[in-house]
Amino acid sequence: MLASxxxxxxxxxxxxxGAVxxxxxVERLGVSDMTIRRDIERLSTDGLLERVHGGALALGDTRSSEEPGFSAKSLLQRAQKQAIARAAAQRVEVGAAIGISAGTTTYELARAVKDIPKLTVVTNxxxxxxxxxxxxxxxxTVVLTGGVRTPSDALVGPVAVSSLRSLHVDLLFLGAHGVDDRTGLTTPNLVESETNRALVSSARHVCLLADSSKWGTVGLSTFADLGDIDLFVTDDAFPERARAAVREAVGSLEIAEA
Structure with missing residues (x-):
C-alpha cells in the first residue's frame, strides 16, 4: 500500500x-509503529486530524465547544487510564460513599472498585x-442522577444538579476534558460544567483522574480550579513542568506507572 x-x-x-x-x-495496516506515527504526524501537519499521545483524534473533536463521544474517547490512552484507576482505587474503603463523574477514566475507576463491598456510589x-x-x-448501592444525556453519556442539567444538592460523598472521583494551570478543569459542554460543579460541592474530598494528554487542553467552560483538587492522579508521561505547576496548587500529586 502506498503512503498516500x-x-x-x-x-x-x-x-x-472519532479516534484511533x-x-x-499497526495491526490493521501491517506496518511499523514508526510508520504509523509518521503518517499521523503528516496528517496533523496538513490540518486533517489532531495527533495525541498514542493515537489521533478527528479534527472536530479538538474544538473547545465540541465534545467527543464516550466510545471514541475510550479508544485512547487505555493503558494510562487503567493505571490511573488502579492507583486511585486504593483510596476506596469498604462501606464508603463515593462519587464518580462521567468520563472514560472514571469508568475505569468504576471497574477497579466494582468488587469492593458495601459501597454507595453516586454518579451521573x-x-x-x-x-x-x-x-x-x-x-x-448505586445512585444515578437524572438529567439530559450528553454525547459522553453523562446525565446533566437542572435535574442532575437538584439531586446532587441533597447528597454528600466522602470522596469524588472526577474526570475532565482538559486540565491547565491557567484555566483549571474544563469541559466543552456548558450544562455538564454546571453539573460537575454540583458534584464537586457534594464531596468532602476531590480526586482528579486525568491522563497526561489532558494537560494543556482547554474546553469552553471551567468547572473547577486546580486548588479545588485534593489529589491529582495521572500517568508517568505527565510533563515535568506540569508536575511543578500541579504540586503548587493541588494537595497531592500521584503518578501511576502505565
Whole structure:
C-alpha cells in the first residue's frame, strides 16, 4: 500500500470513529509503529486530524465547544487510564460513599472498585451505573442522577444538579476534558460544567483522574480550579513542568506507572 493510500485509510478510520490508536493501526495496516506515527504526524501537519499521545483524534473533536463521544474517547490512552484507576482505587474503603463523574477514566475507576463491598456510589454516568448494576459486589448501592444525556453519556442539567444538592460523598472521583494551570478543569459542554460543579460541592474530598494528554487542553467552560483538587492522579508521561505547576496548587500529586 502506498503512503498516500495508507493515510487515506487512517483519515477515514479517524473520521468514522472519532479516534484511533497507533497499536490498532499497526495491526490493521501491517506496518511499523514508526510508520504509523509518521503518517499521523503528516496528517496533523496538513490540518486533517489532531495527533495525541498514542493515537489521533478527528479534527472536530479538538474544538473547545465540541465534545467527543464516550466510545471514541475510550479508544485512547487505555493503558494510562487503567493505571490511573488502579492507583486511585486504593483510596476506596469498604462501606464508603463515593462519587464518580462521567468520563472514560472514571469508568475505569468504576471497574477497579466494582468488587469492593458495601459501597454507595453516586454518579451521573450511564456506563458507570450500568457496570456496577451488572457486576458490582454484594451490598453496593448505586445512585444515578437524572438529567439530559450528553454525547459522553453523562446525565446533566437542572435535574442532575437538584439531586446532587441533597447528597454528600466522602470522596469524588472526577474526570475532565482538559486540565491547565491557567484555566483549571474544563469541559466543552456548558450544562455538564454546571453539573460537575454540583458534584464537586457534594464531596468532602476531590480526586482528579486525568491522563497526561489532558494537560494543556482547554474546553469552553471551567468547572473547577486546580486548588479545588485534593489529589491529582495521572500517568508517568505527565510533563515535568506540569508536575511543578500541579504540586503548587493541588494537595497531592500521584503518578501511576502505565
Amino acid at each position: 493510500q495508507r493515510r487515506s485509510v487512517i483519515l477515514e478510520l479517524v473520521e468514522e470513529s 490508536k497507533v497499536s490498532d493501526l 454516568s450511564v456506563p458507570v451505573a450500568q457496570l456496577l448494576h451488572e457486576s458490582g459486589a454484594p451490598g453496593q
